[in-house]
Amino acid sequence: MNALLLACQFLPLLGFLTIALFGNTEKKIAALSFWTTHAMGLSIIVLLAIWAYSGFSAHEFEWFTLYERGSYRFPLLFFLDKVSAVYLFAVWVIFSVIVRYCRNYLHRESGYKRFFMTIFSFAFGLNMVVLSGSIDMLFAGWEIVGVSSFLLIAFYRHRIQPVRNALRAYTVYRFCDIGLLLGAWMGHLLFHESDHFSQLSLLFEHNASPASFPALLLMSLLIFIAASGKSAQFPFCFWLPRAMEGPTPSSAIFYGALSVHLGVFLLLRTSPIWSYHILTRTLLFGIGLLTVLIASFAEQTQSNIKGQVAYASITQVGFMFMELALGLETLVLVHFLGNAFLRCYQLLVSPSIVAHMLRVEGAIDTAIDTKKPSLQAYLPVSIRDTLPEVLQNTLYVFALQEGNLELLVRSILWTPLKQMGANINRANVWLKLAIGAGIIMVFMLAVLTGVMDFTYLAVPAVLAMVMASLSAFSQKHSFISIWNAVALSCLLAASAVWFLHPSDWSYILLFATGIIPSWLLGILVLGKLPKNENFRDSPFAYRAMAETNPGLSLLLFLSFLGLVGFPITPAFIGEDLLLYHASSHQHSWVAALIAVCFVINGIAAARVFLRICMGRPSEISEA
Numbered sequence: 001m002n003a004l005l006l007a008c009q010f011l012p013l014l015g016f017l018t019i020a021l022f023g024n025t026e027k028k029i030a031a032l033s034f035w036t037t038h039a040m041g042l043s044i045i046v047l048l049a050i051w052a053y054s055g056f057s058a059h060e061f062e063w064f065t066l067y068e069r070g071s072y073r074f075p076l077l078f079f080l081d082k083v084s085a086v087y088l089f090a091v092w093v094i095f096s097v098i099v100r101y102c103r104n105y106l107h108r109e110s111g112y113k114r115f116f117m118t119i120f121s122f123a124f125g126l127n128m129v130v131l132s133g134s135i136d137m138l139f140a141g142w143e144i145v146g147v148s149s150f151l152l153i154a155f156y157r158h159r160i161q162p163v164r165n166a167l168r169a170y171t172v173y174r175f176c177d178i179g180l181l182l183g184a185w186m187g188h189l190l191f192h193e194s195d196h197f198s199q200l201s202l203l204f205e206h207n208a209s210p211a212s213f214p215a216l217l218l219m220s221l222l223i224f225i226a227a228s229g230k231s232a233q234f235p236f237c238f239w240l241p242r243a244m245e246g247p248t249p250s251s252a253i254f255y256g257a258l259s260v261h262l263g264v265f266l267l268l269r270t271s272p273i274w275s276y277h278i279l280t281r282t283l284l285f286g287i288g289l290l291t292v293l294i295a296s297f298a299e300q301t302q303s304n305i306k307g308q309v310a311y312a313s314i315t316q317v318g319f320m321f322m323e324l325a326l327g328l329e330t331l332v333l334v335h336f337l338g339n340a341f342l343r344c345y346q347l348l349v350s351p352s353i354v355a356h357m358l359r360v361e362g363a364i365d366t367a368i369d370t371k372k373p374s375l376q377a378y379l380p381v382s383i384r385d386t387l388p389e390v391l392q393n394t395l396y397v398f399a400l401q402e403g404n405l406e407l408l409v410r411s412i413l414w415t416p417l418k419q420m421g422a423n424i425n426r427a428n429v430w431l432k433l434a435i436g437a438g439i440i441m442v443f444m445l446a447v448l449t450g451v452m453d454f455t456y457l458a459v460p461a462v463l464a465m466v467m468a469s470l471s472a473f474s475q476k477h478s479f480i481s482i483w484n485a486v487a488l489s490c491l492l493a494a495s496a497v498w499f500l501h502p503s504d505w506s507y508i509l510l511f512a513t514g515i516i517p518s519w520l521l522g523i524l525v526l527g528k529l530p531k532n533e534n535f536r537d538s539p540f541a542y543r544a545m546a547e548t549n550p551g552l553s554l555l556l557f558l559s560f561l562g563l564v565g566f567p568i569t570p571a572f573i574g575e576d577l578l579l580y581h582a583s584s585h586q587h588s589w590v591a592a593l594i595a596v597c598f599v600i601n602g603i604a605a606a607r608v609f610l611r612i613c614m615g616r617p618s619e620i621s622e623a
Helices: 002-022 026-053 082-105 112-131 135-153 160-194 197-203 213-230 239-245 248-257 259-269 278-299 305-325 329-363 389-400 402-426 429-448 454-474 479-500 506-526 550-563 571-584 588-613
Strands: 059-069 072-080
Touching: 002 026, 002 059, 002 072, 002 112, 026 082, 026 112, 059 506, 072 082, 072 112, 072 135, 072 571, 082 112, 082 248, 082 259, 082 329, 112 135, 112 248, 112 259, 135 160, 135 239, 135 248, 135 259, 135 571, 160 197, 160 213, 160 239, 160 402, 160 571, 160 588, 213 259, 213 278, 239 248, 239 305, 248 259, 248 305, 248 329, 259 305, 259 329, 278 305, 278 389, 278 402, 305 329, 389 402, 402 454, 454 479, 454 588, 479 506, 479 550, 479 571, 479 588, 506 550, 506 571, 550 588, 571 588
Parallel strands: none
Antiparallel strands: 059 072
């Protein structure tokens, strides 16, 4: 069974690598994807059969320890139970259908190879989430799924709107990743060596809670934020219909079937934490109820099939949140399978439906009035028709504006950060340096004279880290400045934690070995661009490096992944270590600010990547 778990996990990665290395033609890519998908499907079927034969008992497998030092361990831990079995079955069926569908649907598409590489990386990340045995490993898969989604929304990179919507979706993902980052940190803090999913339920079996109620409430809220963002629940409903800008198969596998249900999976995995008290259950029920109401209204005013299917899927996930709050976990799993298969089917047939309707419209007499009184008599009367006209118009505008949720989220999360960053950027450089040097001198004197402890030197480092992140977040006109500010923020975060824990350099070096090479690689690539290159608030500000110089574009993408702590460099474990060491000295505010800055840095770096690599080559001269 352990070998099958590894096969299910790594066969998609094998497919990604073989397509990248040997997929020179559509025929080869189709053959490689066919055999890899069938091998993965066979592994999943045999695994589930053996699991069922063994009595459906939960199975945990620790492959090896990726990193261990002191009391910190990062094991590669796999866990199979009824929840992961249901999700794994859905992955097999839907992924196999999508791969077969795409072999014909994307025929002669310029991004054929790029699409297949991306969906195989998505399958690798999704299986990692589904089979993860701890929240750390789940977060690694969560990040892979997020970046794959980001790339597929911007698949049609010649058009500006898909690129903007990719950044919008990635921004929501990153903001909500704060919940998962801090949730993992709190899991280490509260549960210590018992943060495996297989052990969570055991912690709550006794009458005594493993942590105080405020701590569990805070952790529950962080989990709700992460789940709501990933599954497009209130107040993050707005991004999912815009994510449909990608190809129809990616919309089916991501936002109709699998990715949109990962928030539900996270709630199922962490149910012992948030289901411990009636208050958190009520909050979850309220999130689902608000989502159902808003998404049901918004669905009625969508002018395209994909938008309607997106809001229908959001509504059903809202019902799943409510079912989870009521403790109906088995019903949620059945509901998930039904909704995933239905939405996948609806999205895959939507192009055919549109083509059929256009043919019908062209064939009939356009002078036919479909609203004649004789026909109206047979039309059903809805509840909406019985409402006063003013209320009908109000509801229509409310639905058309999608509840103004995007404006609400922007005003709470986005706009204040951008304004603070803009104020920092407007200040004179020498003034900022003078103020920073003055603050550092004051703290150094206080430490040297014994007024303060050495750990208080973390305060100016954290302040400088926050200022660097906000500066990068609001900067538009100099990508070199953004890149440097992101790297500086990461290094300042490491410095702040070292001030709190100066006895050990190992985790600082581990983090730096991922950040510094990525930063230098990005600087090398950005240095190849014209010296007067600036960002402008113009659609022509996209530089199309992916088309004009694919090699440099790939290098910039890899440096972007390394700089944001993606699980391809030691910086991923380094981030977790920084949060772990910050919390071990009872400085929770430092860990929280570091997590927020890491998220902001990821958004700023993603904007640089999109602005430089996306766009149409013919627009460069027009800019």
